[in-house]
Amino acid sequence: MVMAKRFHKIRYNEQSLRMEQVPYDLKDYVLLAVKRIGVLVLISFGSIYIFDTYFESPTDRAQRREIAFLEDRLGTMDEDMQDMAIILEDISDRDDAIYRSIFGVESYPSHLRNPGIGGIDRSRTLRGYDHSQAVISSEERLAELQRKLVAQSRSFEEVLDLAKNQTELLKSIPAIQPVRNEDMKRxxxxxxxxxxxxxxxxxxxxxxxxxxxxxxxxxxxxxxxxxxxxxxxxxxxxxxxxxxxxxxxxxxxxxxxxxxxxxxxxxxxxxxxxxxxxxxxxxxxxxxxxxxxxxxxxxxxxxxxxxxxxxxxxxxxxxxxxxxxxx
Ligand SMILES: [Zn+2]
Known part of the structure; x- marks a missing residue:
């Protein structure tokens, strides 16, 4: 039969004036257990911390790639929207300079072309994230584009109405190139x-x-x-x-x-x-x-x-x- 291993501690006996071995009592065992659990916990948390800091789990890596992908797409969409805003600007310039002036009407009112932001603050639900600012500014840009597009299409509707009644004018205004130039080489x-x-x-x-x-x-x-x-x-x-x-x-x-x-x-x-x-x-x-x-x-x-x-x-x-x- 195997005897359970017993722990001893050394104690100085004041009567015998000698060092002697005394078996652990309950208190000693509890203390020992607490110490060992403590070390174990320390090692566990330590290794988790080190692993977390210096190594990346497959999930982390996938998420990081996903975030990088989204950031990249957001950036591209932002640039596309800037391009669209420039094109739209060009269209409304042509509209004011040509189409509207052909018919002798005023430029489309600028307060209708650039309507202010109204209503509720849609960006509130977007706050509190790392990318909040980027998303909010993209959404704002998109909303502005939408408003300007609507305004532009209203302006064109007016121009169309004017055009219907002005065939004489449309025949008279200089509206073609003065030489044949299909390939734009001239x-x-x-x-x-x-x-x-x-x-x-x-x-x-x-x-x-x-x-x-x-x-x-x-x-x-x-x-x-x-x-x-x-x-x-x-x-x-x-x-x-x-x-x-x-x-x-x-x-x-x-x-x-x-x-x-x-x-x-x-x-x-x-x-x-x-x-x-x-x-x-x-x-x-x-x-x-x-x-x-x-x-x-x-x-x-x-x-x-x-x-x-x-x-x-x-x-x-x-x-x-x-x-x-x-x-
Ligand atoms: Zn010249």
């Missing part, structure tokens, strides 16, 4: 500050230059009446001005040949002359201007009849990039 220089090809100084270029071979057909960009068709020995060279009514006039310069007379009525798309390099010009091209109420405006905004949105973007890019005009 754009040479746009409206804005450009280096003048002869004077070599930065000058405001009030029109748009289309580079094209001598003899290329030039079209009237809207219905109207020719009010000038003549040759000057400098500046515009052989040029034509058409009055379209509703405050619009267009100018076509540096022609090699003028094919209309002063006082002649023309239709949109009718050939009025041929491309050349007369006047102040360094190469065959058409210099084209649009005037509205006596002011020279950017022709780029008036090609809505023959450009898809993609072509329009391409044209803006090209006309903005060239640094020197053909004048």
């Amino acid at each position: 754009m040479a220089s746009g409206y804005g500050y450009r280096i003048h090809p002869i004077y070599k100084v930065r000058k405001m270029h009030y029109g748009m230059d289309f580079s094209a071979p001598t003899g290329t057909e030039i079209f009237a960009t809207g219905d109207g009446e020719v009010i000038m068709a003549k040759r000057t020995w400098n500046g515009f060279g052989r040029h034509v001005i058409i009055r379209h009514g509703f405050g619009y006039e267009t100018l076509y310069a540096h022609m090699s040949k003028v094919l209309v007379r002063k006082g002649q009525k023309v239709k949109r798309g009718e050939v009025i002359g041929l491309v050349g390099s007369t006047g102040t010009s360094v190469a065959p091209h058409l210099h084209y201007e649009v005037h509205k109420d006596g002011r020279k405006v950017n022709p780029a905004q008036y090609y809505f009849n023959d450009l898809t949105p993609e072509q329009y973007e391409e044209m803006l890019k090209q006309s903005a990039s060239s640094n020197q005009s053909f004048d």
Whole structure:
């Protein structure tokens, strides 16, 4: 039979003046047990702590990847929304500058275009997380986009109503490109500050230059009446001005040949002359201007009849990039 192991402690006996072995009593055993459990607990918690700090469980790793993925997506969506806001801005600029001004109505009221944030604070339920701020600002951006989109679509509804009753006006406004340019390769220089090809100084270029071979057909960009068709020995060279009514006039310069007379009525798309390099010009091209109420405006905004949105973007890019005009 195996005897249970007994613990002893050494005690000094004052009577016998000797050290002697005394078996553990209950109190000693309890104390021993408490000590051992204590050490065990300490080791357990210690290792959990160390493991937790320096090692990652598969669940942790999966969650960390998940969070990184969500952060990444949130960032991308944020950028997309910024892009959309820019496009929308562009649309509303065109709306105010063109569509609404064509019909002679005021710009869409800015308080309707940029309605304030109303109602309850939707972000309250989103607070208290590490990513609260990112999520809140994304949601706010999205809500703003929604409000602006609704406003824009209302504005377009008004414009559509106006358009239905104004076919005459729509035929008259300059709304196509003055030369055939399906592939957008003819754009040479746009409206804005450009280096003048002869004077070599930065000058405001009030029109748009289309580079094209001598003899290329030039079209009237809207219905109207020719009010000038003549040759000057400098500046515009052989040029034509058409009055379209509703405050619009267009100018076509540096022609090699003028094919209309002063006082002649023309239709949109009718050939009025041929491309050349007369006047102040360094190469065959058409210099084209649009005037509205006596002011020279950017022709780029008036090609809505023959450009898809993609072509329009391409044209803006090209006309903005060239640094020197053909004048
Ligand atoms: Zn020019």
